[in-house]
Amino acid sequence: MIIFYVINLLAKNMKKASKNSFRGKVSRDMKRHKDERKSFGYLKLPSGVSALSFEEGTTSLHLDIIPYVVSVNNHPDLDGDIASKDTLWWKRPFKVHRNVGEDNATLVCPTSVGKKCPICEERVRMIKAGTDKEIYKLLYPKERTLYVVIPLDVPKHEAVPHVWDMSDYLFGNILRDTLDELGEDCEEEGFPDLETGKTLRLRLKWKELGDNKYPEVRDDIKFEDRNPYDESILEDVPNLDEVLIIPTYNEVMAKFAGIEEEEDGGKLVEEEEEEEKPVARTRKYTRTAPVEEEEEEEEEEEEEEKPAPKRAPVGRKAKVEEEEVEEEEEEEEEAPAPKRTRTAPAPAKGGKDKCPHGHKFGIDTDKYKECDTCTIWDACIEEKEK
Numbered sequence: 001m002i003i004f005y006v007i008n009l010l011a012k013n014m015k016k017a018s019k020n021s022f023r024g025k026v027s028r029d030m031k032r033h034k035d036e037r038k039s040f041g042y043l044k045l046p047s048g049v050s051a052l053s054f055e056e057g058t059t060s061l062h063l064d065i066i067p068y069v070v071s072v073n074n075h076p077d078l079d080g081d082i083a084s085k086d087t088l089w090w091k092r093p094f095k096v097h098r099n100v101g102e103d104n105a106t107l108v109c110p111t112s113v114g115k116k117c118p119i120c121e122e123r124v125r126m127i128k129a130g131t132d133k134e135i136y137k138l139l140y141p142k143e144r145t146l147y148v149v150i151p152l153d154v155p156k157h158e159a160v161p162h163v164w165d166m167s168d169y170l171f172g173n174i175l176r177d178t179l180d181e182l183g184e185d186c187e188e189e190g191f192p193d194l195e196t197g198k199t200l201r202l203r204l205k206w207k208e209l210g211d212n213k214y215p216e217v218r219d220d221i222k223f224e225d226r227n228p229y230d231e232s233i234l235e236d237v238p239n240l241d242e243v244l245i246i247p248t249y250n251e252v253m254a255k256f257a258g259i260e261e262e263e264d265g266g267k268l269v270e271e272e273e274e275e276e277k278p279v280a281r282t283r284k285y286t287r288t289a290p291v292e293e294e295e296e297e298e299e300e301e302e303e304e305e306k307p308a309p310k311r312a313p314v315g316r317k318a319k320v321e322e323e324e325v326e327e328e329e330e331e332e333e334e335a336p337a338p339k340r341t342r343t344a345p346a347p348a349k350g351g352k353d354k355c356p357h358g359h360k361f362g363i364d365t366d367k368y369k370e371c372d373t374c375t376i377w378d379a380c381i382e383e384k385e386k
Contacts, residue, residue, distance in 0.1 A: 095141035
């Protein structure tokens, strides 16, 4: 009789446990929500690391750009000893596709890590099929860059390493042009160096795209002396090779074609998620000289640019909506490219296989402002796609 009672009791407890067992479930659910909170659009930031953003109306600031340790063999800037694995480098270029699918999602282009992208493949197919360039050029990914920066005078941000995600059009190209004017091997070129680096003084101008306002760095970047950083700061620097959320080929295809994911939330391609490595954040950093107050200057009036139309998936009715703005952080938006014209005369020099503006034909396509009115843009873009 006792044995029968014990067996029944055990059976009831097992049945109860099967219905109400939370072991393993609670921690897994909490980890999932924690990971979601740390995601910033297409960035998955390490614990304690914030993305840098600017309050509307900010017109002047100082930043220290800090290098990070490259952890991959295929960094986009890899060239001999430049950006090679286990060396220090100061930026992480990548590309994004905007307005993908019916919800106008922004996705990191898989080519950013050397993988195939169905959107880029569709663009190539359209070019070969003779599609109007005004259609297929909307499939080009936008070039952006990640930096590790220490903001020295940005409201609501401590002077500790942040991740700065910025369009090349709005900052990177301007910095490159500034250094080109200063000359090769200039002292300012060493601005990211821990020991002999420089503080960047940036001035911003604000633009509008729909209801969204975003900052563009003006072309008067200044380099100022600063205190050296100890190598120990690298312990607090996030690995820029690991923060991008890279969708798989099938995930991009599903979003691009408007295919719904499985009802159980499963992915088209199963991938193992790497365990996140927390980054300690205990230090604050200071610079040599105090930040001088900038004299107020009137902002130059900017001609309002008409944003390029957005693209819906091929085979679906196109719909044009305003750019999305992240709920928690404002994302800097790509400045809309002006519509190309063929009214500008071609320079005297150049030819069908040579850039009339002195750039690299078939390589530097759409990287310079001159590309917007270039008379041989069609030939240049075709050469780039070969």
